[in-house]
Amino acid sequence: MKKIKNYEQLTSHGDVLSRKIVLDITEQTLKKLDSYERIKSIMHLDGDMLHIGTKTWDLSKKKNVYLLGAGKACNHMAMAVDEVLGNRLTKGIAIVKIKEETDRFQNTDVYVGGHPLPNQAGYEACLKILDLVDQAGPDDLFIVVISGGSSALMSCPREGITLEDEIKTTDIMLKSGAGIYEVNAIRRHISALNGGMLAKRIESVGAELIGFGISDAVGTPATGDIGIPYKKYASTPMGPDKTTLEDARRVIREFDVADKLPKNVVDYLMNVGPEGETPKAFPNNTYFLLNTLPDSCIYAKEIAEAMGIPAIILSSFLEGESKDAGTFFASIARESQAYGNPVQPPCVILSSGETTTKILDNKLITGHGGPGQELTLSFAIAAQKTKGACMLSIDSEGTDGTTPVAGGICDSTSYTNAVSKKIDVHAALRGHACYEALSEMEDAVFTGNTGTNLCDFNVLYIPETNE
Incomplete structure (x- = not known):
């Protein structure tokens, strides 16, 4: 499939x-x-013995x-564990962003939480998780699968803070x-589950x-x-939290949001x-790290080179304003094609990270979108040459x-195509409102759940030119 x-x-x-070329690299x-x-690939059951990698x-x-x-990515992670354990699994609770028709579970209840903003269903699932944990004891085993997005999906505010407070806080901070570290510093310290509290x-x-775990941290x-168990695991809610209360307070001051955030949150x-x-260490837990953010570029480079196309990883630390990144990548493409820098075409330039979109006023919003779509639509403007x-x-x-799409794809003809369709890029x-524009241009990329969560993945292909 x-x-x-x-x-x-x-x-x-x-x-x-x-x-x-770009889509084939992405697909693989x-x-x-x-x-x-x-x-x-690392987990199987042999009678009573559960084998995970080097541990039993x-x-x-x-x-x-x-x-x-x-x-x-919880759908795929939870399905794998549920399938391996079968009837050995007493009960499972998974909170996902999108429930797919192809999802198959035997002993796991699935709830559709909210992302990027928390919702009531996710909150109610969290209450069931708390009840399950509170009735457990020393002879019980918890297998926890966590990927990016859990901060919103596993939303359960501390006592004295309401779900509405948490939703508003998330919306304002996003x-x-x-950056995501600053956003997490706030929301982890108002949660009963995140920040290692689970x-x-x-x-x-x-x-x-x-x-x-899957780590999407830059x-x-x-x-x-x-x-091999990962000794330095640091990802919530099942691991230690790197952010601190002082980080949260600093973010409130530096981003001047004290008067915008709910009073309950600021006062707390x-x-x-x-x-x-939040807790800073769990030495007795066993963690397996399945993927990290640089992996996407590393695998893509191997795939491109197997296709006979030279590839470089420009950065796995890409952050900043999405539309500015799109203009930047277009300038890289032009430099490469004109002068062979930083690599001679034909070539593939790869990057990953987490760009963001700053919205100063909700009244400016005329449609839907996301960072990947803003990046590619901005690229389309600057890539015409x-x-x-x-x-x-x-x-x-x-x-x-x-939006329900993964992002966008544009090439040097996309802007002209948009103009011919009377789309004001x-x-x-x-x-x-890049989603509406890219959808009409037939340039919105649709995947559904992919089974991973490594933030942004960017592929730029630059061909040779005889001009």
Whole structure:
């Protein structure tokens, strides 16, 4: 089954050869990153013995085995664990962003939470998770699967803070221009589950925790052997939290949001004592890190070179304003085609990270969009002078921003195509309505759940030119 569901539509127009190269690299990369296959490659059950990589557990010594999960790749992660354990699984609870018709579970209840903003269904699922943990004991085992997006999907505010407060806080911070570390510093410290609080709760009842994680944090090193337990795991809610209360307070001051955030949230963060700090270590837990953000570029480079196309990784630390990144990549394409810098075409330039879109006023919004779509539509404007250049930017989990698509793809002919269809690309960017524009241009990339979550994945192909 193809990861890119509308491949034929995307290759029906524009510079078809360039588009096929970019899409084929993306297709193969997403397949290699799928967490279902990653977990199944290291986990199996042999009688009472559960084998995960280099470690083994005797389930005959466990009273109950529970599965908990949340995140944008949770469907595939939870399905793999549910399938391996079968009837050995006492109960599972998974909170996903999108429930697919192809999802198959035996002993796991699935809830559709909210992302990027929390919702009531996710909150109610969290209450069930808390009840499940609180009734557990030292003879129980929790297998927890977490990927990016869990902060919103596993939304359960601390006492004194309402779900509405948490929703408003998330919305304000995501539009503030703050990076994901700053956003998390706030929302982890107002949560009963995030910021490592789920792991702390499991630890408090004496149960054992095995965690499978996908890290979408910018700066996390590439994975090695995923079957070897990862000693430096730091990803919430099942692991230690790197952000601090002082970080949260600094973010409130630096981004000048004290008067915008709910009063309950500001009062709590500014006045709570050390008891409000999140846990910083869980030495007795066992963690397996399935993928990290640099992996997408590393795999894509291998795939491009196997296709006979030279490839370089420009950066796996890409951050900043999305539309500015699109203009930047177009300038790189032009430089490469004109002067052979930083690499001689034909070539592929890869990058990953997490660009953001600052929205100063909700009244400016005229449609829907996301960072990947803003990047590619901006690229389309600036790439007109670089014949055959083609850029794809997607959120690797399959949904970009507030839309049902993964992102967009544009080439050097896309702007002209938009003009011929009377689509105002500049107005779409100003109004953060790139989804509507790219959909009409037939340049929105649709994948559905991909089974991974490594933030943004960007592929730029630059062909030779005889001019």
